[in-house]
Amino acid sequence: xxxxxxxxxxxxxxxxxxxxxxxxxxxxxxxxxxxxxxxxxxxxxxxxxxxxxxxxxxxxxxxxxxxxxxxxxxxxxxxxxxxxxxxxxxxxxxxxxxxxxxxxxxxxxxxxxxxxxxxxxxxxxxxxxxxxxxxxxx
Numbered sequence: 001x002x003x004x005x006x007x008x009x010x011x012x013x014x015x016x017x018x019x020x021x022x023x024x025x026x027x028x029x030x031x032x033x034x035x036x037x038x039x040x041x042x043x044x045x046x047x048x049x050x051x052x053x054x055x056x057x058x059x060x061x062x063x064x065x066x067x068x069x070x071x072x073x074x075x076x077x078x079x080x081x082x083x084x085x086x087x088x089x090x091x092x093x094x095x096x097x098x099x100x101x102x103x104x105x106x107x108x109x110x111x112x113x114x115x116x117x118x119x120x121x122x123x124x125x126x127x128x129x130x131x132x133x134x135x136x137x138x
């Protein structure tokens with residue numbers, strides 16, 4: 001089973017990294033969608049949307065470069081922790097997202113489902129923080 005998982009590591013990376021880049025680009029294409037899920041306690045919501053978009057693009061690219069992959073994986077963990085309050089806010093406040101294609105009211109299942117998904121994404125990112133088997137961890 002361990003070998004089966006190891007075989008999946010590269011294909012998952014090639015799905016995960018571009019997904020972060022696309023998500024990051026969307027922060028610049030439709031920032032108003034993301035601004036709506038930033039908890040009101042945080043100042044400068046639009047700046048935070050752009051900053052998190054840049055971070056997502058950066059980690060996505062960094063994950064694809066062997067030399068930066070481990071650092072980018074740790075940065076991905078940090079990013080996912082940093083954006084977690086937005087997902088909690090979205091789940092607990094029934095945020096209706098104005099301008100969302102297909103309607104602006106994500107179901108409760110979608111809003112709450114993002115929270116455990118965040119944990120899965122963190123675990124995946126942590127998987128890439130480990131050096132490849134048989135290499136010097138420095």
